[in-house]
Amino acid sequence: MKSKITKQPTKKEAIKKPSLLEKVIYPSNKNKWFFITLGLSFLVNFILYLMTLAPSVTFEDSGELIAAAYGMGVPHEPGYPLFTMLGKIFTLIPIGSIAFRLNMMSAFLTSCSTLFICYATVLFIEELFIKTKFWKNAEEKTLNILKYAIALTTAILFGISTENWEQSVITEVYGLNNFFVGLFILLALLWKRQETQAGRTRYFLFISLILGLTITNHTTSMMLIPVFGVLVLFVDWKVLKNIKLMLKTVAFFILGLTPFLYLPLASSRNPVMDWGNPENYTNFVRTITRSQYQFDEHQSSDKFFAELSYYFSKLLSSQWLPVILIFAVIGLVILYRNNKKLFWFGIVFLLFSIPITTYMTDFDVRGNGFAAMENGALVSVFYIPSYMFISILMGIGLFYLITLIKAPQKLYYAISFTVVTLAILSCSFKYKEVDMSKYKYPEEYTNNIFKIAGKNAIVFYNWDPFGFPFFYYQNVEKKRHDVVVIDQMLLKRSWYIDGIKNHYNKEIYTPSKIAFEGFLKAVAPFEAKKPYDGGFIEYNYINMINAIIDTAYASGKDIYFTYLPQQNILRDYQLEPVIAVYKLTKKMPSITPVKYDDFNFFSFTNPELPEDRMANYVRSYYADVLIARATFMEKLNNFPEAFALYNKTLLFTKGNKTLNDQLQAKINDMKLRGIH
Numbered sequence: 021m022k023s024k025i026t027k028q029p030t031k032k033e034a035i036k037k038p039s040l041l042e043k044v045i046y047p048s049n050k051n052k053w054f055f056i057t058l059g060l061s062f063l064v065n066f067i068l069y070l071m072t073l074a075p076s077v078t079f080e081d082s083g084e085l086i087a088a089a090y091g092m093g094v095p096h097e098p099g100y101p102l103f104t105m106l107g108k109i110f111t112l113i114p115i116g117s118i119a120f121r122l123n124m125m126s127a128f129l130t131s132c133s134t135l136f137i138c139y140a141t142v143l144f145i146e147e148l149f150i151k152t153k154f155w156k157n158a159e160e161k162t163l164n165i166l167k168y169a170i171a172l173t174t175a176i177l178f179g180i181s182t183e184n185w186e187q188s189v190i191t192e193v194y195g196l197n198n199f200f201v202g203l204f205i206l207l208a209l210l211w212k213r214q215e216t217q218a219g220r221t222r223y224f225l226f227i228s229l230i231l232g233l234t235i236t237n238h239t240t241s242m243m244l245i246p247v248f249g250v251l252v253l254f255v256d257w258k259v260l261k262n263i264k265l266m267l268k269t270v271a272f273f274i275l276g277l278t279p280f281l282y283l284p285l286a287s288s289r290n291p292v293m294d295w296g297n298p299e300n301y302t303n304f305v306r307t308i309t310r311s312q313y314q315f316d317e318h319q320s321s322d323k324f325f326a327e328l329s330y331y332f333s334k335l336l337s338s339q340w341l342p343v344i345l346i347f348a349v350i351g352l353v354i355l356y357r358n359n360k361k362l363f364w365f366g367i368v369f370l371l372f373s374i375p376i377t378t379y380m381t382d383f384d385v386r387g388n389g390f391a392a393m394e395n396g397a398l399v400s401v402f403y404i405p406s407y408m409f410i411s412i413l414m415g416i417g418l419f420y421l422i423t424l425i426k427a428p429q430k431l432y433y434a435i436s437f438t439v440v441t442l443a444i445l446s447c448s449f450k451y452k453e454v455d456m457s458k459y460k461y462p463e464e465y466t467n468n469i470f471k472i473a474g475k476n477a478i479v480f481y482n483w484d485p486f487g488f489p490f491f492y493y494q495n496v497e498k499k500r501h502d503v504v505v506i507d508q509m510l511l512k513r514s515w516y517i518d519g520i521k522n523h524y525n526k527e528i529y530t531p532s533k534i535a536f537e538g539f540l541k542a543v544a545p546f547e548a549k550k551p552y553d554g555g556f557i558e559y560n561y562i563n564m565i566n567a568i569i570d571t572a573y574a575s576g577k578d579i580y581f582t583y584l585p586q587q588n589i590l591r592d593y594q595l596e597p598v599i600a601v602y603k604l605t606k607k608m609p610s611i612t613p614v615k616y617d618d619f620n621f622f623s624f625t626n627p628e629l630p631e632d633r634m635a636n637y638v639r640s641y642y643a644d645v646l647i648a649r650a651t652f653m654e655k656l657n658n659f660p661e662a663f664a665l666y667n668k669t670l671l672f673t674k675g676n677k678t679l680n681d682q683l684q685a686k687i688n689d690m691k692l693r694g695i696h
Contacts, residue, residue: 047146049142057142057168057171058135060172061135061138061171061176064172064444065175066128066131068179072185072455072456072457073456074190075119075456076120077191077463078190078632079462079489079632079635081484082190083489083491085100085107086107086492087293087491089103089104089108091292091293092104093292093294094294094298095293095295096295097296097306097313099282099296100193101279102236125191126194130179130188130194130195131179132199133178134179135175137206138175139206141171145171145419148362148416165432167419170436171415172443174415176443177344178412180340180443181407181411182339182450183401184407185450187404194404197237197240198408200230201241204230204244211227224259224265225269229273231244231276232273232275232277240402240405243373246368247365251365283308292495295515312513331378331403335403336407347413347417349413350416350421351413351417352413353417369405373405373406373409374403374406383396458629459635461631465638467620468600468620471600471618472580472599473503473578476577477504478528479506480579482582485634486638512543514544514547539561542559565589569604573604579604580604581604593606596608597648600619600645611653616665624638624639642672643669646669647665650666663696666690670684
């Protein structure tokens with residue numbers, strides 16, 4: 021029995037120029053199995069994400085993004101207005117903590133994207149195989165079961181790709197980016213499929229709106245504009261001659277950009293999270309163009325090819341079991357052979373999502389040092405759209421291979437069931453690695469500092485992961501508002517100083533007003549892109565930090581650092597390691613009585629718990645602080661305390677064999693000398 025053919029459009033409905041129409045009438049997919057498949061593509065991934073969802077705030081951008089959404093503020097450039105407004109809605113859902121709700125938003129949005137990819141894969145399969153002998157000879161029921169099974173498998177494969185899965189169980193902007201990229205691919209295919217000019221016009225305008233909206237979430241989504249342009253050129257280039265439609269298209273695109281208006285409106289309220297202070301035109305433009313992340317050093321061929329090689333050798337091969345990538349290669353061949361228009365659509369998509377993304381991101385991954393490894397981890401998220409399309413190619417390749425099997429109908433049912441089952445079971449290979457369900461590292465890190473910090477203390481940090489968790493616990497969970505947390509690196513920005521003036525005027529700004537004004541005057545030419553004196557800026561920058569420290573210390577406030585500051589900041593002060601942080605003091609060699617057992621290091625010392633690279637880095641930070649305190653105890657001849665701390669440090673050195681061996685040698689030496 022051959023597949024049924026949907027009803028032909030009436031003459032009134034059809035496009036006047038038949039050349040614009042595809043010659044094949046495609047299945048409508050308006051059956052229960054199609055909708056069940058879409059539902060499963062969402063549910064399977066969403067349930068998987070919920071099982072591995074982080075229960076609270078995580079390191080990196082999580083704390084900042086949650087605080088911005090909760091307080092309707094402005095997170096880091098480009099401000100992510102659409103994410104922030106949508107995040108505010110999710111904070112109102114009465115389930116779990118605020119952090120859990122925003123984590124769940126990522127899971128929900130990416131699960132929606134897997135639904136779009138499932139639908140898009142059905143359309144791809146129909147476009148590519150509907151004219152084949154297999155399609156013409158197979159029964160409709162067989163075709164439906166097979167194509168829906170492959171579409172579901174594709175959705176699962178994208179859902180469990182390592183990088184995508186990791187970003188879908190924490191608060192990050194990539195869930196919303198996935199939503200829009202997946203929706204764009206689906207809409208582009210539906211636009212191509214339209215049988216009336218009115219239908220194509222509606223989809224054309226809707227796609228224009230979506231392109232504008234997605235740019236307000238992540239600027240890398242601008243790649244979708246030329247991708248769609250290529251499809252238009254191949255499918256219906258004459259539409260570009262329709263001036264009236266083009267004007268409407270621009271209007272819909274601009275309408276999609278309107279969430280950017282949120283930024284100056286939110287900033288005018290002076291929220292706690294007010295990155296870039298975009299309430300005036302200059303700061304607004306700087307924010308949405310990510311001026312803070314633009315550097316004088318430009319992309320080079322060495323860096324470009326190193327990053328591109330890193331993508332193919334490390335990132336792509338780690339998303340799935342590498343062997344299944346062969347399906348994507350086969351899928352690309354079938355795409356070329358069966359439909360040149362979609363082939364070039366796919367090629368341009370991959371071109372922009374891999375090599376052009378590589379060129380634009382400009383991360384230096386050369387070498388084996390910390391900076392190279394960190395850059396490699398940071399750039400990995402920008403390639404998620406490529407994993408999305410590669411998943412579709414894998415689905416196409418898999419469908420093609422199955423069509424080569426000459427089998428009775430029931431065997432195709434069994435093959436379909438087996439393919440979906442294997443896709444679901446394959447998540448077990450990555451489950452432990454991405455499972456964040458017991459992730460409490462930032463909570464322990466932040467509370468440990470809160471425990472040691474005196475009233476109205478000041479905590480300096482110089483890297484986002486060491487500061488962003490404070491944004492969440494102070495501004496969302498309302499803990500220790502008296503503690504002032506300062507980013508030393510952002511003190512170089514006038515907008516950050518405006519925030520200090522607005523929120524810590526009496527505590528920080530006014531006591532050091534002269535130094536703040538001196539720095540602002542020195543940095544003004546640099547921010548205005550006029551000739552400037554870098555040495556003069558640096559002098560006033562250090563003088564400002566020194567003024568903050570001196571006035572605070574003189575008033576009896578405790579001052580802490582989560583890093584080792586340079587000597588021109590430390591000066592005649594000393595850093596006392598107090599188990600969880602470094603305390604600024606002038607009273608050495610006396611030492612603050614602090615007990616290791618007063619702090620909570622459960623997650624950091626539990627080898628059974630999964631970790632990410634930031635948890636590992638903070639663990640190393642704790643090891644450094646403990647070693648520093650143990651060394652100081654030795655100098656004070658407090659050998660029992662030093663010996664105990666060296667032993668405790670061993671709990672933090674897993675994965676660092678060199679340091680672990682050095683510590684063990686130190687402990688053995690103290691035993692031999694009988695000073696333990």
